[in-house]
Amino acid sequence: xxxxxxxxxxxxxxxxxxxxxxxxxxxxxxxxxxxxxxxxxxxxxxxxxxxxxxxxxxxxxxxxxxxxxxxxxxxxxxxxxxxxxxxxxxxxxxxxxxxxxxxxxxxxxxxxxxxxxxxxxxxxxxxxxxxxxxxxxxxxxxxxxxxxxxxxxxxxxxxxxxxxxxxxxxxxxxxxxxxxxxxxxxxxxxxxxxxxxxxxxxxxxxxxxxxxxxxxxxxxxxxxxxxxxxxxxxxxxxxxxxxxxxxxxxxxxxxxxxxxxxxxxxxxxxxxxxxxxxxxxxxxxxxxxxxxxxxxxxxxxxxxxxxxxxxxxxxxxxxxxxxxxxxxxxxxxxxxxxxxxxxxxxxxxxxxxxxxxxxxx
Numbered sequence: 001x002x003x004x005x006x007x008x009x010x011x012x013x014x015x016x017x018x019x020x021x022x023x024x025x026x027x028x029x030x031x032x033x034x035x036x037x038x039x040x041x042x043x044x045x046x047x048x049x050x051x052x053x054x055x056x057x058x059x060x061x062x063x064x065x066x067x068x069x070x071x072x073x074x075x076x077x078x079x080x081x082x083x084x085x086x087x088x089x090x091x092x093x094x095x096x097x098x099x100x101x102x103x104x105x106x107x108x109x110x111x112x113x114x115x116x117x118x119x120x121x122x123x124x125x126x127x128x129x130x131x132x133x134x135x136x137x138x139x140x141x142x143x144x145x146x147x148x149x150x151x152x153x154x155x156x157x158x159x160x161x162x163x164x165x166x167x168x169x170x171x172x173x174x175x176x177x178x179x180x181x182x183x184x185x186x187x188x189x190x191x192x193x194x195x196x197x198x199x200x201x202x203x204x205x206x207x208x209x210x211x212x213x214x215x216x217x218x219x220x221x222x223x224x225x226x227x228x229x230x231x232x233x234x235x236x237x238x239x240x241x242x243x244x245x246x247x248x249x250x251x252x253x254x255x256x257x258x259x260x261x262x263x264x265x266x267x268x269x270x271x272x273x274x275x276x277x278x279x280x281x282x283x284x285x286x287x288x289x290x291x292x293x294x295x296x297x298x299x300x301x302x303x304x305x306x307x308x309x310x311x312x313x314x315x316x317x318x319x320x321x322x323x324x325x326x327x328x329x330x331x332x333x334x335x336x337x338x339x340x341x342x343x344x345x346x347x348x349x350x351x352x353x354x355x356x357x358x359x360x361x
Contacts, residue, residue, distance in 0.1 A: 005039045006104040008356065009089065011120070012054075012061075013045040013071035016112025017199045017220060020068035021330065025109045027061030027069065028332040032348045038356070041089065041100050043078050045073030049114070051078040053091045063332070084128040096270045105359055106131040109331055113194055113221075116328045117143035132359040133307040134327040141303045142327035145225050148303065155302040157295060158321045160314075164193065165214065165224040165294040181210060187229040189216055192221035203229070230321050232314035233281050236259070238329070238340040239309045240313070241358050248300050250293040251340035257281035284315075292320055299325050307358055310337045344347045 010033075012026035013019055026042065033040060044054040054060075061069040063300055077092045078100070089100040106118050106129050119138035134142065141147050146164045163180045170177055171202040181188070189211035191201040198221035202213035210226075217224040238251040253303045257277040285291070296311040299322055310329035314321045329337040338348050345353065 003039075004358070005037060007039045007041060007101055008033070009041045009103050009106045010044050011045065011108040012110060014110045014112065014115040015045065015047060016110075017050050017195060018111035018116075019047055020063070020070055022109060022111045022115070023061045023069035023071060024063045024238075025111070025331040025335075027058045027063075027111040028335075028348075029109060029203075029352060030056060030061070030105070031058035033352050035351055037353070039101075041103070043089075045110070045115070045229065046071050046073045048073070050308055051080075052076045053078055053319045063073075064087055070251050077314050080123075081127055081129070086095045086291065087129060103129060105129075105356060107356070107359075108133065109328065111328055111330075112199075113143065114127050117194065118307065124298065130359050132355045133205070135304070135306055138304045138306060139327050141304075142309065142325050143194050144223075145191070145324065146223065150324055151302050152299055152325070155298060157299055157302070158319065160227045160230045160321055160323065162225055162227045165223050165226065167218055170214065170218075170224075178207070178210065180208065181226050182234050184226060189227045189229060190217050191225050191227070192217045193223035195220045230314040230316060231321070232316035232321065233282075235284075235313045235315050236324075236336050236340065237292055237313075238337045238344075239296055239305065239311060240341075240354060241300075241308070243358070245360070248297045248305065250296045251344040252281040253284055253289055254278060254280035254340045255293055256336075278334075278336060278339065282345045288315070295320055295322065303327075308337070308355060310340075336342055 010026055010029060012022045014022055024050040030079060040056055042054040044052050046052060050073055052074055054071060072216055079090045081087055084230050087102045089103055090097050091100055106124055110116050110120060118136040121136045121139050141151055149159045149162060162185055163184060167179055186206055188204045190204055200217045202216055204210055204213050214224055234256040236254045240249045242248050257279055299311050300309050303325055312323040314323055331337060333348050338351055341351050
C-alpha cells in the first residue's frame with residue numbers, strides 16, 4: 001500500500017553550546033507539525049555526536065530554567081543510507097537492526113557549529129537527501145560572523161566596524177591587536193565568531209574589560225569578533241525563499257526592546273529573565289519597513305540563502321545597519337522568526353508546511 005504521508009526526519013541536538021536551544025526548537029516543531037500530512041522520525045544528536053532515535057514527545061523538550069532539555073544517549077544508533085541509491089534509515093536497538101523506512105526529507109533544526117555551519121548540510125548533500133534550509137555555502141557564511149560581514153560589506157550593506165582575532169594572533173602580538181581594538185572606540189561587543197544565542201558574548205565599556213571578554217569568547221571559538229557598539233533600535237525581519245524562482249519574501253519587522261539589561265543575552269532569550277520585551281510588529285515610520293525588507297532580501301541573496309533566515313538590524317539615526325544573518329533562527333513558537341511570520345499572516349504550522357515545500361522544490 002503506497003504511503004500517504006511524507007516521512008520527515010527531525011534532526012536536533014548536536015555538539016554545540018546551543019544543544020538545548022535546538023532541543024527546544026524540536027519540541028516546538030513536534031508539537032505543531034501536521035500529523036495528517038507528515039510522519040515524523042525524531043533523530044537526536046547527543047553532545048558527543050551520536051545519532052539516536054528519540055521519543056516523539058514535544059513535552060520532553062520544553063525549556064525549563066532548572067533543567068535544560070537535551071538528547072541523552074539511550075543506546076540506539078540511527079544509520080543513514082549507505083549510498084544515494086537508497087533513502088532508507090535504519091536503527092540499531094538492543095543489538096537488533098530495523099528499518100525506519102524511506103525518508104522524503106530531513107528537517108535539521110540545529111543551532112551553532114556542527115549543524116548550522118554547513119557540516120550536516122554537506123553530509124545530506126553527499127547522501128542526496130533533500131533538507132530544509134540553507135545549503136553548505138550560505139550556512140557556513142551565516143555561521144561565521146567575520147565572513148558574513150565581509151560579504152555584506154561587499155554587497156553595499158552597512159555593518160558595524162569590527163576587528164577579528166585569532167588565538168594565534170592574539171597570543172603572538174597582543175599589543176598590536178589591542179591597538180586595533182582601541183581604534184574601534186567603546187563600548188564594544190566581544191563575541192565568538194561562530195556561535196549563536198549570545199553564548200560567550202560580552203559588552204565591554206573600556207580597555208580594562210577586553211582581556212577577560214576575549215578569553216570568554218575564545219572559550220567558545222578559536223576566532224573572536226570585536227565590534228563597536230551601534231546605538232539604535234534592535235529590529236529583525238524573517239525571510240523565506242521564493243517559490244519557483246521568485247524573489248525572497250520578507251516578513252514585517254519585530255523589535256527587541258531592552259530596558260533592564262546590558263543586551264539581549266542568553267538568559268533573556270531563553271530563560272525568561274526580565275528586562276527584555278519582544279514587539280511584533282515593530283512601530284516603524286512610513287518607508288522604513290520597505291527599506292528594511294529590501295536590505296533583508298539583499299542580505300539573504302548575498303550569502304546565497306535558501307529556505308529561511310532571520311536578518312537582525314540596528315535602526316540608527318543614519319539608517320539601517322545589519323548585525324547578523326541567522327540561517328537557522330530560533331524556531332520555538334515564541335521565537336521572533338515565527339512571530340514575525342504570524343504577524344504577516346502565516347501561522348506556525350503553515351510556516352512548517354512552507355519550509356517543507358521549499359525544500360522539496
